[in-house]
Amino acid sequence: MEKITFTQLKEELFHEKMDNGLEVYILPKSGFNKSFATFTTNYGSIDNHFKPLNGTEFSKVPDGIAHFLEHKLFEKEDGDVFQQFSKQGASANAFTSFTRTAYLFSSTSDFDRNLTTLIDFVQDPYFSEKTVEKEKGIIGQEINMYDDNSDWRLYFGTIANMYHQHPVKIDIAGTVESIADITKDMLYECYNTFYHPSNMLLFVVGPVDVESTMKLIRDNQNNKGYNEQPAVERKFDEEPEVVAKDKEVLRMNVQTPKVMLGIKAINVHQSGLELLKRELATNIYLEMLFGKSSPLHEELYEEGLIDQSFSYDYTQEQGFGFALIGGDSAKPDELTESLFAILQKSKAGTGLNEESLQRTIKKKIGSFLRSLNSPEYIANQFTRYAFNDMNLFDVVSVLEKLTIEDIREVAKDLISDQRMTVCQVLPK
């Protein structure tokens, strides 16, 4: 077991790689009532084209299958696992993102038993034709719920505008039509390919005893007799640098129009420190332009182009990356124009000065520390970082080293007319 100490943050992190390849991290947190564990596979909605375990050919699976599998893992021959957790006083959940599927629970008692339940249920799939069919009704309602949600439609509308090929443009849950094709055999195939321990990470945070927890996990895994399995081969089609579409207008039953501008990033195959620096620098760049302390934000607000719903964010994972900027606006076209203009000018350095950089770095350090209050944040983010070979606890040191040249560099690389798009939701 390896111990990593973060002196300034007063945190200690324990790490061990199990014999079967599973990465385990434990972050003890005394004083908290709650323990929290996430068991995550490096498999999300974008992984729809891959070589199945023991297969030689690439195969494509229906949209939404990773998410469907997430739902189905909770069901066992003798009932569902939610029941099991709640009998043990815990609450369980799961989510599927573009790149990950995570299973989690939180509890304030009986931690060992709940942790065992978590590991065992994820490592013991049970799919039958009958329960697969039944799930189509439930997930169909989940899809319909999101279809009525204008913010979600705006978000996916913008991403779909940016990408020609990349599966990030496909809704994580798929469509009512695509999930109709899913069978129990397909679920087993995806499961066997992606749920091997060597493709997974277990993170525990809470008032736990490190030694005994690590032993519990070791013993649990040793009893299961996993064979070694090669890394999964995934395939992504060539993606052009330019956006697929400049603009899309969705007509929905809303009173206030919504605008989202998307900027498609290039050179998106970094990992480790390089990716961490790119991601933090791009977020700082957006914050300097559009944060509440920026004069540009004030102008947009005073002109009535934005309100409190205005937000901006940059994400990058293996093979895709984008900035999203927008919110509710009574004047959607004016806002679109202003945002384009601000971004273009920033390319020449407008709005990016040393004083504002130092302030923004301070702000980001503070909000990072604040987010360490949250065990959920630590577990989820740590896992996401680890799958990209980054370390969550490097954030502060990378932030402290950013220079104004780094930020200007970001503006130059990111901003290009051909890689920007806008999506609007307008009243019918």
Add this chain to the structure above:
Amino acid sequence: MSIASDTITEKSGYKLHVVQTDKYKTNTLVLKMKAPLTKEDVTYRALLPYVLQSNTSKYPTTPELRSYLDDLYGAGFYVDVAKKGEYQIISFTIDIVNEKFLSDSTPLLEKAFGLLSEVIFNPKKNGEAFDAKTVSNEIRSLKQRIQSISDDKMRYSATRLVEEMCKNEPYALEASGNLQDLETMTPESLYAYYKKVLTEDEIDLYVIGDIDESEVGALADKYVSLQERVPVRLSRKPGKEVEKEKEIIENSDVKQGKLNIGYRTQVAYGDPDYYALQLFNGIFGGFSHSKLFINVREKASLAYYAASRLESHKGLLMVMAGIENANYKQALDIIHAQMKEMKQGNFSEEELAQTKAVVKNQLLETIDVSRGLVEILYHNVVSGQDISLDDWFAKTERTTKEEIIAVGQKIQLDTIYFLTEAEVQG
């Protein structure tokens, strides 16, 4: 040992609540201002905190105020307006890093007090009026926020249920105020209302973190000064009896029908049978092992979400489910059947034990978050009670099946609301 409690000190015009704990990397200040929910004041109260958070006389523009917050290591500063029972509550929250985690050792807690005081007592103004530009910006922004409620269909249908169910009761008012009143707000009238808030509201200040109690007391005296007052307390009247059940079906352009059902329970936080009601709700629809989840979602495959929750201070139990438009009758039948099962006591000791464990777990998790802890402690202020968390746990633990059946007899269906695309077949 007590699970988590606040030390309360009566200060001039307000109460100071201090919770000492070393589990956070930040210190949190929450100031709450409470007054009865009324038609006359609701929109003033919805607007006021947003005007105050925009700027102050020392930081006359938002960028200046926000730059100052950034300099304080990105101190978080939020305002919020909510209703709890028939009170409308304004909250100001500042969340600031504890300087012991920084190489820089500026005393940040004092800065946070200074800022809170500046925002509340020293707004940007023009004689006996707020700055006109600020007010007009915030009116426009609030208007957009009010309109956006109806753009979120889940929220919209929940709001519509309450409007229909509680017609002619203050609780029907939306905490974000309304568009008609917004037209009449002026920098002068809002300022006059602000003066009233400072002299009449019931005010509570919570300070949570790795802090020294006497130091906090001294900072509070230095930065928060208010006149003595006797806050308005609503009398605890028994809940309204249901005269006639209502069914309201509204058509809208939605892919998924939103079914919301309201029941009256006649039981509120602080009542002896509140603990039984909380468990009733838990077994009925509060969790993923509950009857609604199992029967509407897992067995009948009708919904992605089917759940219930309590409005603890008003004594309401609300069901919400997203369903296929055509499945209205079927979903309703299943929900009615589950309510009947509950009232007849058709739930096992095991379900009860399970629910107690999950309720306890949920409470313990909530108080791991400083703002969650404040919300739990504030129940006592709203209800005028003094119930410790230990009491809460002990009483939940002791609650029997018979007590849950007894509280079930008080629950009456009041209103069914369905937002749907198509005509519903009778």
